[in-house]
Amino acid sequence: MAEYKFPGVYVEETLGLGVSVASGETAVPVFLGDFGDAVDSVAPLRSWLEFTELGDTLTASVFAAVLRGYFANGGSRCYLANTAGRSLDDTLAAVQGYSDITVLLAPGLWDEGEKQAGEWARALAGYAASHRAMAILHADRAHTPAQASAAVDGWGLEEEARSHTAVYHPWVRQSGTGEEVVVPPSGILAGVWARTDRERGVWKAPANVVLAGVSGLEYRASDQEQGDNRSLNFLRDFTGQGLVVWGARTLAADEGITWRYIPVRRLVDAVYRDIATALQILVFEPNAQPTWEKARAAVDGYLHSLWRMGALMGTKPEEAYFVQVGKDITMTQDDLDHGRLIVKTGLAVVRPAEFIMLEHTIELAQG
Template sequence: MPSYLSPGIYVEETDSGAHPIEAVGTQTAGFVGTAPNPDARPGEAVAINNWSQFTRVFARDGDPSTDLANAVQGFFLNGGSRCYVANVPANGSIAPKKGGLDALNAIDEIAIIAAPGRTDVASQTALLDAAEAMKDRVAILDAPPTADDVEALTRAGAASGDAAPGDAPPPKPPKGQAAGLRPRDSDGGYGAFYFPWLRVRDAIDPDKIVSAPPSGHMAGIYARTDAERGVHKAPANVVVRGALGLTQLVSRAEQDVLNPAGVNCIRFFTREGVRVWGARTLAPASSNWRYLNVRRLFVMIEESIAISTRWVVFEPNDRPLWKAIQRDVGAFLTLLWSQGALAGSRPEEAFFVKCDEETNPPEVIDAGQVVVVIGIAPVKPAEFVIFRIGQTPTGATVEAG
C-alpha cells in the first residue's frame, strides 16, 4: 500500500483486469503468379501498398502485362489497400515447397489468397489446401474464361490448363462424362469460385482491352465490403470497378444451374452494369459453411480470440481465470452483435460463452488445459428475397418473405 503523509486527495490507477479482444484484419490479400518481369524478387512475398509500387518492383519498360498484373490492379481499383505478391515462373507450380504459396503462408496478416488466372487442378488444389491448413484465410479461385457447357462448371475434374511440371496429372473424368471445370469441394468452405472472366483495360497498356481473371477484383471487393460494412456482409451485389464487360454473359437460367453448385456468377445487368451475383463457398450445399461471409466471419472471430487470449497461458487454472475469459470473450461478441454481425434480438440469442467446472473438470486441469465452449449465431445473407403480390378488391398488396 502507498504511504500518505499529508492531507489531500490522492489518485491511484488500478488495472481492471480486462483484456479487450481486438478484431484481426480481414482485408489483406496474397497473390501468387507471374509478374511482367518474371525475374523480379522470385518466390518472395513482397508487400505492395499501391499500383505504382507494383509497377516499380515487378515491371520494366516494355514488359508485357500478365494475369497477375491485371489482378493486382483490379484489387486496388476495387478498394484493396494492401497485398503481398509472390512472383513465380510462368507455368511453374505455386504449391508450397515448390513456389510462392509457402512465402504467403508465412504472413499472418494475409486473409485472402489467389493465383490469378491459374485454372489447372494442381493450382486450385494447392490454394484450397493452403487455406484449409492455415485456417486464417480463404482462397479465391478463377474459373476458365468461358465454358461452352456451363454444366461442366458444376463438376469437379480436370480444369482447363495442364499440370505444372513435377505435379501429378489431373484426374481423368468418369467414363462417358466430359471433364469437369469446378475445383474440388472444400468441406470447411475455405474457397470461393468465380465465373466468368472480366474485360478490362490492360494494366500495363491501357489502350488494349483484355480478358482478366476475376480473383484480383474480387479480393478488392472483399476488402471494400469489409471496410464499409464489415466482414459479416456478403461481398455480392456489388459493382466490379474497372470491368468493361465479361468474357461470357450468364443468363438467369444458367445461374440456376451454377449457384447451387457453389459457382459464383459475375453478371451484366443493363441498368446496374457488371456485378458480383453470388456469395457461396465450395462447401457442399447442405453445409453450414456454404456462405462466404459466414466462413470469413468465423475465421476472423477464431483468430481474434486466439491471438487476444494468449495472456491466459500459464495463468492459474481456476474460477477467476474462467470468469475473466468469459468476460473478455463475451464483451467481444457483444460488440460484434451490436454491429449486426450476429443474429438475435439480444446478445443471449446471438452467442454463449461457457468456461466453468463443467468444461474444465479435474482431468482437464491436470492436463494443463483450459477449455472454453463458444456458440455463435451468424447472420446469413438474404440470398433469396421473395415478394408475394396479391390482388384484392381494395387494391394490390405486397409482402416480402
C-alpha cells in the first residue's frame, strides 16, 4: 500500500476481480456399508492406519480387506458412510453434504441377494449421475461373465445412470495379511483410479494396470467371454504381465461412443465441476461484457492447460476446445433480464471432429 504523507485526495488503481479455474480432486471415494458403532454417519479417512484405529470389529471385517486393497493400489483420502440404523436414502442424503466425493462404492452390494443389489445399484448409479460422480460396482462372487451381464441388465438403470457406472468382474483373492481372503474388486479399482489420476490424469484410462496385493482371481475369463460381455470390465491374468485391469468402459458401452469409456465420462464431469466452482465468484457481478470476458478468459486458460497436458484431442487449441459467451451467442435478452450468465464450452475428448457440449448457467443477483 502507498504511504500518504500529507492530506489530500488520492486515487489508487487496484487489480479487478480475478477469475481462474483450478483442477479439483477427481477420485475421492465413499464406501457405503454397515460400520456399526465405529462410524457416525459420514467420516473422512486418510490412511490405512486411521482405519485400524476404528476398532477390532472393523479390522476383522470384509471392509478391512476392501480398504487394504484400496490403499495398497494407490488410494488416499476417502470417506466411510454408515448405513447402520438408517436407510440407504438417508445415507446418501448425508453423503450429499460432502461435495468433494466423486466415486461411490458398496462393498456389500450382494450381501442380501440379487433384489437388494439391484436396489443399491440403482440408488448409487442414480446419485452418481445427478452429482457428476461415478459408481464402481461389481458382480456377485459366483457369477460367470454371462450371469454378471444378465444381473447388471436386470438392474434396469436409466441411460444417464449407466454412463456414470462401471462394473468389474471377477472377485479377487487378496494376500498380504498372512492368509488369503476373497473380496469384491471395487475397492482395489478405486485405488487404481486414484493412482492413475494422480500419476497420469483423469483422462487416462484406469486400465492395463498391474494389481497390488492380489494373489489370484475367482474366475479366469477368456478372450471370448470378454468380447461377449463388453459392458463388464475384467480383471485378467496374463502370462508375463500378472494380474491386470483389462477394461475401461461404462455401462453405456453399447449405447454409442460418446460415453462408452470411463476416462471420457470422468474428464467431462471433472471439467464441468471445476468450471462451475470457479464461476461462482461471478455471482453478484454485472451481467455485461467485462464479466463475460473474465469468464471466457478463465475457462479458455483452464482448457488450454488441459490440452497441453494431453487431455484433449487436436493439434491446435481450436481443434481441441472452444468457449462461447455473450449476448445473441449464448444468451438472449430474456436471459440477461433474468440475470443468467451462460457459458458454453466444447471439448474434443473422443475424436477431433466431435465435441462434447457443456453449458454453465450462473444466476447473477439482480439489484
